[in-house]
Every structure is written in structure tokens, then in C-alpha cells.
Amino acid sequence: MPVAGTHASIAGRGTxxxxxxxxxxxxxxxxxRVAFFESVERRFAWQARGTTLLxxxxxxxxxxxxxxxxxxxxxxxxxxxxxxxxxxxxxxMLFIAEPLFLHRxxxxxxxxxxxxxxxxxxxxxxxxxxxxxxxxxxxxxxVHGWLV
Numbered sequence: 001m002p003v004a005g006t007h008a009s010i011a012g013r014g015t016x017x018x019x020x021x022x023x024x025x026x027x028x029x030x031x032x033r034v035a036f037f038e039s040v041e042r043r044f045a046w047q048a049r050g051t052t053l054l055x056x057x058x059x060x061x062x063x064x065x066x067x068x069x070x071x072x073x074x075x076x077x078x079x080x081x082x083x084x085x086x087x088x089x090x091x092x093m094l095f096i097a098e099p100l101f102l103h104r105x106x107x108x109x110x111x112x113x114x115x116x117x118x119x120x121x122x123x124x125x126x127x128x129x130x131x132x133x134x135x136x137x138x139x140x141x142x143v144h145g146w147l148v
Contacts, residue, residue: 030114037118038106045094052090059083076147079138086135089128 063069071077093102109117141147 030118031110033118034110034114037121038110045098048090049094052087052094056087056091059087077142079135079142079147082135083139086132089131 068080071080106117106121109120138147
């Protein structure tokens, strides 16, 4: 479930990211781009939070139920650390950073320089998507024995 859930979450983020990026680029002014980006992010936030909770809880359950804790001591099972790291990044971003300060920073930065703000946010989304995809590919390859 964690790999499937992560894949579903990434597919959602990637689809949302790609379609949002194309749609936003069609808007004329940087302020319009930021406003559109903000409205889509707001609607997508609950889906992202729910998926993140589901993936984290099933990952912990499977690790505990199948007693997979020893994999965290094996460097060949690097994807286990990667899955936890990706999950932790999204959890911190969605549940801590965004509500406490990131949203206010985004709005203030968008007022000062909307084009630069949009580029930063877009770059961050692409980096997180790439790291997530590498993690999923590594996890699938690792559990099938292709990395050992």
C-alpha cells in the first residue's frame, strides 16, 4: 500500500502539477498566475493531506506487522529511508509549514514579486515530484530484488 499510495499521490500531484503549470502559463499577468496557483493548491490540499496520512499509516502498519524494521539497518534497502523521508517532507510541508508560516510567506512574496514567487513554487513542486518518483522506482526495484 505505501508504494501504491505513494504512486497514486505522485500521479495526482504530477497530473495536477503538469496541467496547472500549462494552464497558469497561459495567464497573462504574474499576479493572475499566482492567484490561480493559490486557488488550485487550496482545493488540492485536503486530498494531499488525506493521501499523506493514509500512506504514512499503512507504511507504519506494514513495517510493524511484517517486522520489516531490520531493513532500516541495511544500506541496500535505501528506499525504506527514502520513503520515510519523502513522507516526512510532505507531512511537514502540509501539516506544519504551510499552516504556520508558508502560506503567509507565499502571499507576501507574491505581492512583492509574483513572477519570482511563481518560479520558486513551481521549481519546488518539480523537485518534490522528481524525488518522489525516484523513491517509488527504487522501492519497486528494491522489493523485487533488482537492487541487491
